[in-house]
Amino acid sequence: MTSTATPAASARTTVAARRVRRLPDRQTTDRLALHDLLDSELVGHLAVALDGVPVVVPMGFARVDGHVLVHGSTGGGFALRAASARLPVVFSVTALDGLVYARSLFDSSMNYRSATIQGVLEPVSADEADAALIALSERLMPGRPAEVRGTRRKEVAATRVLRLALDDVVMKQRSGGPSEEPDDGEDHSSWAGVVPLERRWGTPIASGLTPAGTPVPDSVIALTTRNAPSDRLE
Template identity: 60%
Template sequence: MRTNAEPAASTPEPTSPSTEIRRLAARATDDRAALDAFLDSQLVAHVAVAEGETPIVVPMGYARDGDRILLHGSTGGGFALRAAARRRVLAVSVAALDGIVFARSLFDSSMNYRSAVVYGVPEIVPAEEADAALVAIAERLMPGRAAELRGNRRKEIAATRVLAVPIERFAMKVRSGPPSAAPDDDPDVWAGVVPLATVAGEPVPAADVPVGAPLPASVARAAGHA
């Protein structure tokens, strides 16, 4: 089963019709616009740093802001803040599972996915830019919400740290489309793809929201009403 989204090994694979199809199906790209579109479609990254021989990896909310990725960390907490202090590279990994690929053999069964890893040395966003960075992260998670709420307070801004990871290097890989075919596949076996997608459900109001209160535009949009 080819469920591994690792960047292609440097060893060339033997060429065969089956290999050709696989190469078309799961391909690496260095298209920066494709990277940006993918990053902007997702909300959670797995952020990794090497501390000695031990890897640390933590899921975090993120937002791309031009040529950098903003990450939200709590004051005083955090491997990512330590990485910034020590000028260590962070790896920011994002993946979306788009489908389960039912081939005619287990060997060719697979997943459709988009994945990207961005590498960069993080910097702490300076205090005078922290408010704008927090709003930028919120706008990605909840577009339009910031305008519906009071502004961030000074103490709230002081209680958070935003890290910016410059997009210095990246690797992106996508598999899409039908299963790979092999010449000796049994044609009587069904083959194809079961697509997967993330969908929003109906908003659940907090207990103190009056029954029948209208949804704000940002919530309606997040729930797919708009």
């Protein structure tokens, strides 16, 4: 499942970024910035046109090397149909980092990072399925796979992992305060600035069938107590 971006892929990324017309100064082709965004968010939106009808579904995902991994049921689902028909899809991920309060509604904005990935979903081969499911689980619930029973064969058979190459990507981002100048004609006695958005995990709640006094597992403790400013999700 290892994959790295080829020179051709990097070229496509650059070409894709040049399609940005609105506020092109906010575009970036920095691969590390893309990886940071994908590694700090847990949910993206997968879009495809099926039978002439647009469909968009939020999905948990994980980045593994040069691909985004998603999964679904082998019993159906639009993602599997899109992969089987080799239809072009779009996968979008956005992180909202704060609201930007300017001295007018027109100039107010958001601090954000967003990426739109275009391509064709590829099924992960059967011999890679276990590793792919573990990679997804480790991304969404770090450390949890080692604490629970192994995945049963029928569960693996009922699940299909798909991947989308990070070859054709458009990424935009904004940071910093409101656009302002000393001579912009605005009343500077009116407050302007940024309200950062911070997220954190809450106190774990045991299920109804979990016996009282059952210790909270290490993976949950690690998730709810970590405090790393570089992590967008705390």
